[in-house]
Amino acid sequence: MNLAYLLDILSWILMTAGGFFVFVGGVGALRMPDLYTRMHAASVTDTVGPMLVVAGLLLQSGLSLPSVKLLGILFFLLLTGPTASNALASAALLAGKNPEYARRMDEPADGEKAE
Amino acid sequence: MTVVFSMFLLTLLLITAIAVVHAGNLFVAVMLSGIFSLLLALNFFLLDAADVALTEAAVGAGISTVLFLGALSLTTDREKSPSPHRLLSLAIVAVTTLAVIMGTLDKPSFGDPEAPVQVHVAPWYLETTREAIQIPNVVTAVLSSFRGYDTLGEVFVVFTAGIGVLFLIGRHSGTKPQDIGPPHGEPSGLRHYLIPRLIGRMLVPFIMLFGLYVQFHGEYGPGGGFQAGAIIAASIILYALLEGEKRALQVLPRSVLVGMISGGALLYSAVGVAGMLMGGNFLDYSVLLDDPVKGQQIGIILIEAGVGITVTGVLLSIFHAFAARGRF
Known part of the structure; x- marks a missing residue:
């Protein structure tokens, strides 16, 4: 009884933390200055977010078939998310987007786009 | 809670729809319509329509995005400047919208247990499925047995669409496919x-395996021929994007695809005709075997296979028709 209660709290903490990271990724994708830094922020939603959420859900489902399915989903998310980020970044690099832009952003004080 | 989620998703759906209309860049519009389909699939899932959600996610968000991108690679990604008849179109859209809204006023409210859809044939379907077909997924029973004519019609719609696209932009019009694409030696695809x-x-193999699971698990869980066909076609399209279109055509040549398009529709009709020859009605599976329940089950498996084969063939043929014309 007490252990179940503890597991419930722990799983909710994990899921909330996962939701927080997904939210942070969303904010980062909106606020970061250029494509590469935005992708860097957004890729958190593919990795840490699902890991924490699935860990929380695993604590809810215990040792059962849904747990195996959850682990399968997590496995494919961890495989495909970073791959998609990699493909996007290399496509942007091939298309001529300059990754130096983020470094130059430090110099001007205003956050306006100065290409 | 479900209502809150639904409202949230429907609001996002509305925002996405407005963004699709506003996007001047057609590439952006295609991506947004993919998001639109995914949100719609989530909505369907909230309404407990898992089969429809699976179809929407596989076809709407997956395949049609690829086909739209294929079409864009043949044309341009800029929208044409708006036509001069803007006021006319605005008036037509306003009148149509008002008519649709007026039509919904007579509808029963959301989740009303007294709605005609709940009391008319649905209870009969639910009870008869348990006795006469004995499969857990009533949606599959309704789709393939009770309303087998409708699904046959849908298969022929898919069939006709595929044939139409092949007539319009098939391999015989325009340049030969082998002339297009990277020159020899240069790797094609994402190599x-x-x-x-x-x-x-x-x-790729896992996606294909999942497609087969969806195909043959349709009687027990969400799934069936339409979803499975889209998923299997997606796995081949992924292979084509990675290894180049030519390698994918070596796996499934055009002649095989055309055979699949007609073969699946033929299989479906043949099951119906077989029922007639064995003394029943068209698409009556009960007479296929001595045990009517087993007959229903084998009939459903056969026609779902026909649906899956046709959908896979049509989607892949359309993809190859686009890919042969542009540089994918």
């Missing part, structure tokens, strides 16, 4: 991207 290619190649 110079090591990581996506490696991971993608690893995923």
Whole structure:
């Protein structure tokens, strides 16, 4: 009884933390200055977010078939998310987007786009 | 709670729809319509329509995005400047919208247990499925047995659409496919991207396996021929994007695809005719075997296979028709 209660709290903490990271990724994708830094922020939603959420859900489902399915989903998310980020970044690099832009952003004080 | 989620998703759906209309860049519009389909699939899932959600996610968000991108690679990604008849179109849209809204006023409210859809034939379907067909997924029973004519019609719609696209932009019009694409020696597809290619190649068999699972598990869980066809076609399209269109055509040549398009529709009709020959009505599966329940089950498996074969063939043929004309 007490252990179940503890597991419930722990799983909710994990899921909330996962939701927080997904939210942070969303904010980062909106606020970061250029494509590469935005992708860097957004890729958190593919990795840490699902890991924490699935860990929380695993604590809810215990040792059962849904747990195996959850682990399968997590496995494919961890495989495909970073791959998609990699493909996007290399496509942007091939298309001529300059990754130096983020470094130059430090110099001007205003956050306006100065290409 | 479900209502809150639904409202949230429907609001997002509305925002996405407005963004699609506003996007001047057609590439952006295609991506947004993919998001639209995914949100719609989530909505369907909230309404407990898992089969429809699976179809919407596989076809709407997956395949049609690829086909739209294929079409864009043949044309341009800029929208044409708006036509001078803007006031006229605005008036037509306003009148149509008002008519649709007026039509919904007579509808029963959301989740009303007294609605005609709940009390008319649905209870009969639910009870008869348990006795006469004995499969857990009533949606599959309704789709393939009770309303087998409708599904046969849908298969022929898909069939006709595929044939139509092949007539319009098939291989015989325009340039020969082997003239287009990178010159000899230069790798086609994504061969110079090591990581996506490696991971993608690893995923293809799993996607195909999942497609077969959806195909043959349709009687027990959400799924069936339409979803499975879209998923299997997606796995081949992924292979084509990674390894180049030519390699994908070596796996499934055009002649095989045309055979699949007609063969699946033929299989479906043949099951119906077989029922007639064995003394029943068209698409009555009960007479196929001595045990009517077993007959229903084998009939459903056969026609779902026909649906899956046709959908896979049509989607892949359309993809190859686009890919042969442009540089994918």
